[in-house]
Amino acid sequence: MFAHRAKWIGIGFVFPAMILYTVLLIYPALYAVYMSFFNWNLIASSTMEFVGFHHYVQMLEDATFWRSLTNACWFILGSFLVLMPISFALALVVTGDRKFKRFFKTAFFMPVVLPITAVGLMWTFILNPNFGALNALLETLGLGGLAHDWLGDPDRSIFTVVLVNAWVFAGLNMVIFAAGLVSIPKDIYQAAEIDGANRSQQIWQITIPMMKETFKIFSILAITGSLKVFDIVYVMTGGGPNQKTEVPASLLFNQAFKYNNFGLANSIGTFILVAGLTISLILNRLAKQDA
Amino acid sequence: MKKKNIVIYLFAVFWAAITLYPLYFTLISSVKTNNEIFGISAFKLPTEYHFDYYVRVFVEAGLGRALFNSFFISSMSTFLVVLLASMASFYLAKANGKIPGILYLYVILGIMIPFNSTLIPLVKLVASVNGYNSYSTIIVIYATFHIPFAIFLISGYIRGLNKEIDESALVDGCGPVRYLFSFVIPICMPIISTTAILTFLFTYNELIFAVLFLTKKEMYTISLSMLSFVGERSVEMGPIFAAIVIAILPMITVYLLMQEKVIGGLSTGAVKG
Numbered sequence: 001m002f003a004h005r006a007k008w009i010g011i012g013f014v015f016p017a018m019i020l021y022t023v024l025l026i027y028p029a030l031y032a033v034y035m036s037f038f039n040w041n042l043i044a045s046s047t048m049e050f051v052g053f054h055h056y057v058q059m060l061e062d063a064t065f066w067r068s069l070t071n072a073c074w075f076i077l078g079s080f081l082v083l084m085p086i087s088f089a090l091a092l093v094v095t096g097d098r099k100f101k102r103f104f105k106t107a108f109f110m111p112v113v114l115p116i117t118a119v120g121l122m123w124t125f126i127l128n129p130n131f132g133a134l135n136a137l138l139e140t141l142g143l144g145g146l147a148h149d150w151l152g153d154p155d156r157s158i159f160t161v162v163l164v165n166a167w168v169f170a171g172l173n174m175v176i177f178a179a180g181l182v183s184i185p186k187d188i189y190q191a192a193e194i195d196g197a198n199r200s201q202q203i204w205q206i207t208i209p210m211m212k213e214t215f216k217i218f219s220i221l222a223i224t225g226s227l228k229v230f231d232i233v234y235v236m237t238g239g240g241p242n243q244k245t246e247v248p249a250s251l252l253f254n255q256a257f258k259y260n261n262f263g264l265a266n267s268i269g270t271f272i273l274v275a276g277l278t279i280s281l282i283l284n285r286l287a288k289q290d291a
Numbered sequence: 292m293k294k295k296n297i298v299i300y301l302f303a304v305f306w307a308a309i310t311l312y313p314l315y316f317t318l319i320s321s322v323k324t325n326n327e328i329f330g331i332s333a334f335k336l337p338t339e340y341h342f343d344y345y346v347r348v349f350v351e352a353g354l355g356r357a358l359f360n361s362f363f364i365s366s367m368s369t370f371l372v373v374l375l376a377s378m379a380s381f382y383l384a385k386a387n388g389k390i391p392g393i394l395y396l397y398v399i400l401g402i403m404i405p406f407n408s409t410l411i412p413l414v415k416l417v418a419s420v421n422g423y424n425s426y427s428t429i430i431v432i433y434a435t436f437h438i439p440f441a442i443f444l445i446s447g448y449i450r451g452l453n454k455e456i457d458e459s460a461l462v463d464g465c466g467p468v469r470y471l472f473s474f475v476i477p478i479c480m481p482i483i484s485t486t487a488i489l490t491f492l493f494t495y496n497e498l499i500f501a502v503l504f505l506t507k508k509e510m511y512t513i514s515l516s517m518l519s520f521v522g523e524r525s526v527e528m529g530p531i532f533a534a535i536v537i538a539i540l541p542m543i544t545v546y547l548l549m550q551e552k553v554i555g556g557l558s559t560g561a562v563k564g
Contacts, residue, residue, distance in 0.1 A: 009467045010386060013378035014394060017438050020375070021401060024435040028412035029404050035412065042415055086306070093303045100303075106547070107307040109554055110314070113546040115496040117514035118539045121521060122313045125320070125532070126333075133316050133333035140332075167309065172557065179558045228405045231498050235518065249407040253499070256411050269408035280403040 029273060036266035055267035065268065068246045071158050075229050075247070078162035079222035086170050087218075091177035092203075109171040116168065120235025123164045127151055154244040157237055161245055165232050169225075173218060180214030181207065216287040224280050227272060248272050314539070321345070321532035328528045344533040348520070352530075353508060354537050357516035362541075364426060364512060365494040368433035372490045373483055375434070376441035381471050383442065384449035395446070401439030410503065417504055424507045432504070433494045441486045448482035449475065485556035492553070495542065513538045 036056070039049040059065050094105040111119060126133045127150035135147035150160045184207065192202050208215075230249035233239060239246040239254055246254070248268055256265035320328055321344060323337040331337075349355050383395045413432070422428035465474070476483065501512045511519065517538045521531050546553055 007386070010382045013382045013467070013471070017375040017379035017442065018394065018398070020431065020435045021398060021438055024413070024416070024432060025401050025404060025409060025439075028409035028416065031412040031415075032408050032410075042411070042418075089299075089302055090306060093299060096299075098299075098303075104303050104307055105554070106550055107310050109550070110310050110543070110546070112557070113492060113496075113542045113553065114539050115498075115514050115517075115542065117496075117498055117518055118535050119313075121517065121531075121535055122317050125528075126313055126316055131329050131333060131528075133312070136333040140334075170306075171310070175554055175558045224403070224405075228407060230407060234498065249405075252407055252410070257503070262411055266411055269411065272405050273408035276405040276408075277403055 032266050032269045033273070036263060036270045039263050041260060042262055051263065055263040058264055059267045059271065062264075064243050064246055064251060065248075067243065068248045068251045071245060071247050072226050072229070074158055074162050075165065075226035076223055078159075078166055079226060080219075082163065083166040083169060083173060083222065084215075084218060086166065087173035088177050090170060090174035091181055094174065095178050095181045108174055111168050112171040116231040117235050119164070119168055120232055123167075124151060124236055127160060151237055152241060154241045157241060158245045161233055161236055164236065165229065168232065173221075176218060176221075177211070177214055180211040184210045216283075220280065220283045220287065223283065224276055227276055227279070314543075317532050317535050317539075321529060321536050323529055323532075325527055325529065341529060344530045345537065348530050348533045348537060352516060352520045352534060353511070354513070354516055354520075354534060356509060357511045357513045358537070358541065360426075360510060361495055361513040364430055364433065365491050367426070367430045368437070368494045369487050369490045371430065371434035372437045372441050373487050376438050376445050376486065377476055377479065377483065378471065379438075380442050380446035380449055381467075381475050384446040395442075398439050398442050401436075402443060406436055406499075410499070413500075414503055422504070424505055424510045426510075429500060429504050432500055433490075433497065437490045437493065441490065444486050445479060445482055448479055452478060484552065488549075488553055488556040492542075 037050060037052060039051050039054075040046065090104075090108050094101055094108065098104075125131075129135060129147070129149040129152065132150075134150065138144060138147045148156065151157050188206055188210075189202055192206060197205065228249060229247050230253070233245055233247050233250045234253070237245040239250045249272065252265045252268040252272070255261040255268065316333060319336055320333075322340040322342060323331075324339070324341060327337050379398070383391050383398070417423060417428055417432075420428075496514065497512075498514050498518075501515050505511055505515060508516075508519075517534050520534050
């Protein structure tokens with residue numbers, strides 16, 4: 001649409017973004033794949049030794065890697081069993097005609113804007129067995145028997161982190177569901193009411209089927225997001241106790257920057273990259289097919 | 292109908308309590324002494340208030356400096372993202388032909404790449420240019436990682452615009468640079484502010500790049516500063532809670548002042564994403 005000279009200026013507009021993107025995102029992602037086939041300690045002068053699939057074998061033989069995958073699955077399961085119903089219910093609260101709607105909306109969304117570091121620390125202290133509020137609450141309610149070292153117990157710590165993660169993201173997903181809810185035309189509900197459908201029938205038979213698109217967006221974000229979980233684990237448990245809360249991303253970080261196992265870390269990175277891309281593409285394809 | 296309403300209200304109050312209680316707990320613990328934190332119930336207010344922790348944290352732990360770093364790094368990254376993404380989106384959305392289409396797909400791919408997988412090569416890259424502890428390194432890295440999503444949002448918006456504006460501008464003999472700055476950017480203000488809010492939020496709260504690339508205390512962002520403060524002193528809890536309060540206060544303030552924009556921005560961003 002522009003004259004010849006102008007077209008080159010137009011192309012000049014794309015270049016700065018493209019160069020940064022290629023050098024700092026695409027190149028590192030591909031280089032990580034390349035490096036996963038070598039033994040190397042990152043020091044420029046040292047030699048790189050080609051080891052083929054050695055690090056991948058090492059990765060697959062590592063029980064902690066499998067645990068990190070299991071934990072990623074717990075995050076996915078938590079997204080669908082805890083996060084989704086809560087976010088959907090919150091969206092119903094803030095889109096309806098209710099008193100204090102503004103207050104609720106503000107409160108529900110609050111966790112999303114807080115630095116994850118602060119969130120992690122706040123919850124670590126609330127869950128602290130010595131002075132934390134959760135155990136104190138359980139004791140006040142006469143449920144002292146349920147009091148627990150929530151993060152210190154290797155068998156439960158991962159569930160604690162999954163739930164805190166749901167706390168962080170409920171507000172964000174509420175917004176996604178709310179956007180879907182308000183796009184449903186009001187007269188459908190009026191018609192249903194005339195036909196004598198009650199509120200819960202309306203939700204099951206109108207709202208949820210009409211929000212298929214939104215549920216798809218949620219699923220894509222939840223599954224790909226679960227694979228990338230890192231910050232909350234890093235702050236709350238660092239992968240412990242006994243590496244029981246390790247997720248793929250924290251395992252990569254610990255292997256690389258704690259133990260200097262860069263080759264193994266890069267094979268985990270490659271795994272996350274390939275799994276992330278594959279899952280996104282498949283889910284996108286499925287979402288488009290149905291639409 | 293009435294009973295349903297009560298159930299919904301109960302749920303709403305319950306969840307509001309769950310989201311607000313951690314803030315209350317942190318706030319009251321920040322003015323308690325160690326004895327009170329370990330001695331009295333987590334729900335009770337302290338008998339004496341100790342505000343001196345706040346002063347100490349600000350001075351000793353350098354939290355003031357960290358706040359400045361966080362704001363500076365996030366603002367600059369946001370500015371860079373908005374500028375570069377608007378320029379690129381303008382071309383990618385307006386130009387015809389195969390190349391812009393391919394470039395667009397190439398950039399959008401970046402949304403799906405998990406940043407974790409790039410960490411080790413990035414460390415090597417940053418080391419090779421001596422880029423540790425520099426504002427420009429972290430700003431450029433943050434900007435780069437947000438450019439794909441920003442381009443996705445802005446170019447989508449530009450495509451939806453009315454074509455007639457183009458024609459009138461072109462008839463008047465307007466070149467691309469003037470066209471971008473005096474037509475496209477003003478018209479795209481709604482999506483640009485959304486992009487800016489999202490970028491600012493994510494960069495301010497970011498942790499892992501900061502952990503890797505900022506190792507000197509004067510360079511710490513607020514998240515790092517808070518984390519290292521907690522690591523250093525596990526003896527006295529009051530100051531630790533004070534540090535958390537100082538870290539979250541700016542975000543809560545900004546959020547309360549601009550909540551419509553923040554939530555609105557995230558809903559367009561999230562739904563289209």
